[in-house]
Amino acid sequence: MTGTTPKRMVVIGSGTMGRGIALSALRAGLDVDLVDVEERALQAAATWISGYFARHPRTEPSEEPPRGRLATTRSMDEVLDAAGVVIEAVPETPTLKEQIFGRLKSAPSDVLLASNTSTMSVSALAEACGGSAMVIGMHFFNPAHKMPLVEVVTGDRTSDEARSAAVALARRLGKEPIVVRDVPGFVTSRLGLLLGTEAMRMVEEGVADAASIDRAMTLGYGHPLGPLRLADLVGLDARLNNLRSMFARTGDERYRPPGVLERLVAEGRLGRKSGRGFFDYDAAGTTAAGEAP
Ligand code: NAD
Secondary structure, three states: OOOOOOOEEEEEOOOHHHHHHHHHHHHOOOEEEEEOOOHHHHHHHHHHHHHHHHHOOOOOHHHOOOOOOEEEEOOHHHHHHHOOEEEEOOOOOHHHHHHHHHHHHHOOOOOEEEEOOOOOOHHHHHHHOOOOOOEEEEEOOOOOOOOOEEEEEEOOOOOHHHHHHHHHHHHHOOOEEEEEEOOOOOOHHHHHHHHHHHHHHHHHHOOOOHHHHHHHHHHHHOOOOOHHHHHHHHOHHHHHHHHHHHHHHHOOHHHOOOHHHHHHHHOOOOEHHHOEOOOEOOOOOOOOOOOOO
16 A cells, blocks of 8 residues: 555454444545454444444535445455555454454555554564564544544554555544554553553542542543543453553553453443443433442
8 A cells, every 4th residue: 555545444343443443434535344253243333334424414525425335244355455454453352463463464565454452562463464564553542433643553563664654544534643662552551541540449449439530530630531431431341451461561560450340341331332331321322420330
C-alpha cells in the first residue's frame, strides 16, 4: 500500500474495536473485508454498521451506505491477496495475536500489517511474522469511529515506509496520529491502565462508591468519563486481558489485576456490553447511578 492510499482494508476481529475501525474505513471510502471466527459476531457487526449508515444522513459522498463495499468472511486467507492494509483486532491474548501474525506472512510484501494491540510488543508480532518490516501498531480508541486518536507504534524492525503509510492511513480515516516507541502499554495504556486500576482498588478498599470515584475525575479533573465507566465501556474482560498482558510483560505490581475486576469478569459482569459491570446499564447503554459492586 505504500506510496498510494489503500483501496481495500482487511479487519481481523469484528468485536468492539474491529467493527468501529471497519466503519471508519467505509466512511473514508475504503472497501472492507471483515474477518471473524464467529459467524454471529460478523452478523452483529454488519447489522451495527448498516444501522449506523441508516441513522446518519448523507452529508458527504463517503457517508453513503456501504452497499457491497463491506464483505464478511470466516476465512482470513481468502481475502489477504486483495488487501491494501490489514488491521488485526482480536482479543488481547499474546498467543492468539502471534498466531494471526504468523499467518500474515502470506500477505503480499507491500501490505501494511497493523495490530490494534493495547499492550503487546509490536516487535514480537513482527518476529512472529517472519521479521516483516511492515508490522506496526495502530492503536485506536473506543468507540473507534468517534475517538480521534491513533497511536502509531513502531517496533524495532518497522520501516520508515510502514510508519509513513500508517500515519497517512490514520489521517485518511479522519484521525490524529501520534508516533510512539514500542514500550509496554505505549503512552495511553501505560497511563490509562494505572488510573483505572487505582480506581478499582479504591472500590475494593471502600474509599468511596463507584459513582463518587468517577465523579471525582469528571468534576475535579475534567475527564469526560470517569475511570470506572470507561472500564465498563472498554469491556471488563478486555481490561483484564490488558492488565494480565502488561503485568506479564513488566512484572510491575501496579499492573496486577485487582481482585474486584477478576471477580466481576468471572460473574459475567463485563461492563456495558453485558448490561452490568461497575454500573448497571439499560438497553441504550446508559446508566443513572452506579452501585459499588
Ligand atoms: P472483542 O472481544 O470485542 O472482539 C474480538 C473479536 O475477535 C471477537 O468477535 C472474536 O470472535 C474475534 N476473534 C477471536 N479469535 C479470532 C481469530 N482467530 N480470527 C478472527 N477473529 C477472531 O475485543 P475488542 O475489545 O474489540 O479488542 C480487540 C483488540 O483491541 C484487543 O487487542 C484490545 O486490547 C484492543 N483495544 C480494545 C479497546 C476497547 O475499548 N475494547 C480499545 C483499544 C484497543
